[in-house]
Structure formats: structure tokens, C-alpha cells
Amino acid sequence: MEVNVHEAKTHLSRLLRRVAAGEEITISRAGTPVARLIAAPPINTSRPMGMDRGKIWISDDFDARDPELEALFYAPLDGGPLVIPPPSEKKQGRKKKKT
Numbered sequence: 001m002e003v004n005v006h007e008a009k010t011h012l013s014r015l016l017r018r019v020a021a022g023e024e025i026t027i028s029r030a031g032t033p034v035a036r037l038i039a040a041p042p043i044n045t046s047r048p049m050g051m052d053r054g055k056i057w058i059s060d061d062f063d064a065r066d067p068e069l070e071a072l073f074y075a076p077l078d079g080g081p082l083v084i085p086p087p088s089e090k091k092q093g094r095k096k097k098k099t
Contacts, residue, residue: 002026002033 001023008015008027015025015037025037065087074083 002028005029005034008037 001018003011003015003025005027008025019025019037019039022039026033027035027037074085076083
């Protein structure tokens with residue numbers, strides 16, 4: 001289908017519906033084609049599983065306690081003795097419902 005610029009501006013929404021349905025539209029100025037409306041390809045936002053396999057490494061002790069770092073967080077403001085709380089023994093997870 002071929003339309004002139006004025007018709008394309010006036011009926012853009014209608015033309016876009018036709019393009020989405022698979023039609024190709026040529027826009028002309030004074031009978032000379034200047035643009036072509038075609039449907040855009042679908043955007044694929046999914047990423048393949050395992051695409052970073054072998055690129056990422058996590059140390060076995062990544063969650064080990066670091067006394068130097070803990071001293072920065074738990075150092076008392078008044079210069080008193082350093083008190084570091086023991087690690088939590090709570091397990092994270094869902095509570096079981098009583099039946």
C-alpha cells in the first residue's frame with residue numbers, strides 16, 4: 001500500500017494497525033517514495049540458561065566471618081571493649097503450619 005505524507009500523518013494509528021497485521025506501507029512525498037513502514041521484530045528478553053557458566057567463581061568461604069570487618073561495625077563509640085555478637089543459629093525458611 002502507498003500513502004502520501006499528509007494521509008500518513010492523519011491516519012498514523014490506522015496505518016500502524018495494518019503494519020502490525022503484516023502489511024508493508026510506503027509513504028510518498030509528491031509521488032516519490034521516501035519511507036517504508038514495516039513491523040518491528042519481536043524483542044526477545046529471555047536469556048539462555050547457563051550463559052555465564054565458567055565465568056563466575058565463588059569462594060567456598062565467601063560467607064565466613066571477617067573479624068576486621070566486624071570490628072568496624074561493632075566498635076564502641078566510647079572506646080570501650082569490642083563486643084561481637086555470636087553468629088545466629090536461626091535457619092531461614094518457611095514456618096510449618098500446624099494442622
